[in-house]
Amino acid sequence: MSAWLVTNRWLHWDKFETQFNQLLAAADGRVDMRRVHTDWVVSHLDGKLPQLALIMDKDVATTAQLESLGVRCVNTAKAIALCDNKAYTHARLTAAGIAHPRTVVAPLTFRPLTAEEWEASEFVDAVERTLGFPAVAKHAVGSWGSGVFLVHSRAELIEVLTKAAGAPVLVEEFVAGSSGRDARIYLVGDTPVAAMRRFGAEGDFRANITGGGRAEAWNPPSEYVEVARQAMAALGLEVGSVDFLDASAPLVGEVNSNAQFVTLAETTGIDVAAQVIDYLEALP
Missing domain, CATH: 3.40.50 (Rossmann fold)
Known part of the structure; x- marks a missing residue:
């Protein structure tokens, strides 16, 4: 081949x-x-x-x-596009009935809005009414924990929206139990090849290793594996990772089409690259 x-x-x-x-x-x-x-x-x-x-x-x-x-x-x-824009990911997970944080997606504005315009918007009203504060505001397109903000008030949310300067944004409910930690399952086809739990740097509500966090190997329960498979299928992914918030039941945080797996391989001792090549070699 x-x-x-x-x-x-x-x-x-x-x-x-x-x-x-x-x-x-x-x-x-x-x-x-x-x-x-x-x-x-x-x-x-x-x-x-x-x-x-x-x-x-x-x-x-x-x-x-x-x-x-x-x-x-x-x-x-198509799969890459659905994963790269978190608003699209949210829509697909919702359609598939997969549990993930309640989310309000900011509308298209065509131009950067002023703080006064955001203050008058129904979108900000909806966030305050349905999610409350604190909440997690995210640039819809972003990687490695960048463009993710914990906002504690309407004013802080408006500041994030204004600084985004027209870039797409969404706001998720803050899951307090997941602050500073999450878990990742890397799948190749339907096979969960490796998994780890991640812990953010001291004082950081995000769990990204690139931000100074740490990781440990994880043996995910079967219900997490099943939800990961469902999320991959909903987004049309063949190779990728599913991140779970640290909750009492599987709650999908993000799905990644181009996840970095070196840290995962180092943490678990599993040769993830070989698993990917095994999959490609077996394709018809």
Whole structure:
């Protein structure tokens, strides 16, 4: 099988480089895999294309172009788009009946609004009425815990909305029991290959390792695995991770199409890259 490992020239992070190298090493002798950047891909669509592309980026447009020319993409452009925008993720999880925090999605504004305009909006009224404070305001598109804010009042929410300058935002209920911790299951197809619990840095309500947190291996109960599978199916993912808030029952926090798995592999001792290649090699 000929395959491209599609990455982004302008994303520089040591752990991602390690991840890409692990995938290429696992593919050696099994899958004819070549690493290419998205800017190279879009300039070579009239050349010889691979049978398969493992998309390790969030470039939906480039992925869609590959698909239009018959390249099998893992994950698909649609699945990446649904995961990359948390508002779309919320809608799909709701439609599938999958438990996740109550959410109010900010409407499209076409331009940045002033604080006075947000103050007068029905959206802010809805957040205050249905969620209350504190609440978690998020940029709908963002990674590694950036663009996530714990807001304690109407004024703090309006400040986040104003500084977002027209970027899409949503607001979730604050689940106090999950403050500073969550859990992640990484799935390849229907198989939960590795899982960990994450604990945020001291005083941080987020649980991202990139923000200075720590992780430990986790053996997820069967009900969490089942919900993770349901979430993956709802979003059309073949390879990805499902994050759970630390609640008394499975409560999905986020679903990721391009999750970094180096920390997960280091924490659990599981060769996640090999599991991904096993899956690709078995595709019809």
